[in-house]
Amino acid sequence: MPEAVETFDGWYCLHDFRKVDWNAWKLASQEERDQALNEFNELMQGWEEIESNREGSVGFYQMIGQKADLLIMNLRPTMDELTDLETAFNKTKLAEFLIPAYSFVSVVELSAYMAKGKDPDTDPEFQARLKPVLPKWEHICFYPMDRKKDAVNNWFMEEKDERGRLMYEHGMTGRKYAGKVRQIITGSIGFDDWEWGVTLYAHEMIQFKKLIYEMRFDEVSARFADFGEFFIGHRKTKEDLNQIMAL
Numbered sequence: 001m002p003e004a005v006e007t008f009d010g011w012y013c014l015h016d017f018r019k020v021d022w023n024a025w026k027l028a029s030q031e032e033r034d035q036a037l038n039e040f041n042e043l044m045q046g047w048e049e050i051e052s053n054r055e056g057s058v059g060f061y062q063m064i065g066q067k068a069d070l071l072i073m074n075l076r077p078t079m080d081e082l083t084d085l086e087t088a089f090n091k092t093k094l095a096e097f098l099i100p101a102y103s104f105v106s107v108v109e110l111s112a113y114m115a116k117g118k119d120p121d122t123d124p125e126f127q128a129r130l131k132p133v134l135p136k137w138e139h140i141c142f143y144p145m146d147r148k149k150d151a152v153n154n155w156f157m158e159e160k161d162e163r164g165r166l167m168y169e170h171g172m173t174g175r176k177y178a179g180k181v182r183q184i185i186t187g188s189i190g191f192d193d194w195e196w197g198v199t200l201y202a203h204e205m206i207q208f209k210k211l212i213y214e215m216r217f218d219e220v221s222a223r224f225a226d227f228g229e230f231f232i233g234h235r236k237t238k239e240d241l242n243q244i245m246a247l
């Protein structure tokens with residue numbers, strides 16, 4: 001039987017997508033709306049402090065298309081902290097005006113395919129990738145994915161060396177986009193309905209399409225990748241929410 005790959009797991013991750021209930025928002029009083037925006041601001045400020053203390057990371061995004069309007073992405077050392085922050089957010093005034101759209105629970109994952117000779121527990125570069133500060137780049141693209149498990153193409157039946165070869169080829173394509181696209185791969189086997197979450201950052205939206213299109217031709221994607229829904233959006237600061245919600 002093929003040997004399982006060893007993974008190195010970092011911070012836990014919650015992607016929390018919401019839609020704005022514009023009808024409810026428009027019916028609310030100015031006072032209620034101010035309270036909602038102020039509370040969100042405070043919560044975000046707390047999360048940003050956690051990020052400055054290197055105890056987690058946070059990203060806030062305005063999404064395009066009808067699947068979601070907002071995305072809040074948080075990373076924490078434990079799943080309990082993620083659960084607590086999700087609950088805290090659900091109790092805020094702003095959450096009264098938001099409708100859950102999609103969520104994804106995962107953990108930052110690196111695999112041993114690329115670890116050659118390094119000790120992931122001590123290597124600073126590995127550690128920084130396992131516990132990342134979310135890039136402050138302008139745009140985000142998120143989608144969940146699986147590896148195929150059908151009779152002809154079953155990733156989990158491939159030999160380890162062959163999987164390593166395919167992942168190496170994948171990495172080489174990715175490296176062509178250095179400075180243009182950054183990736184955070186989170187593993188979700190046992191946590192959510194897909195096996196991985198792919199979170200990409202870019203300065204220019206078009207680079208998502210170029211990279212993902214080019215990767216479709218890599219053997220590992222062409223033969224073994226199944227994709228879920230795609231979500232794209234723009235990074236926003238907590239102050240930007242006032243403008244997003246302005247009537």
Ligand code: VOV
Pocket residue numbers: 005109110111112113114145167170171173174175177178181182183185196198200211212215216221225
């Ligand atoms: C900037 C782009 C970029 C770069 C440089 C990059 C590099 C790398 C390396 C070096 C490695 C392997 C070691 C590790 O770190 O685990 C990976 C790992 C992985 N990737 Fe990747 N990937 C990118 C980007 C990138 C994209 C766009 C996708 C989606 C695929 C597509 O077709 O849409 C993806 C998927 C994955 C997955 C699912 C894994 C884990 C698979 C597993 O079986 O373990 N990835 N990836």
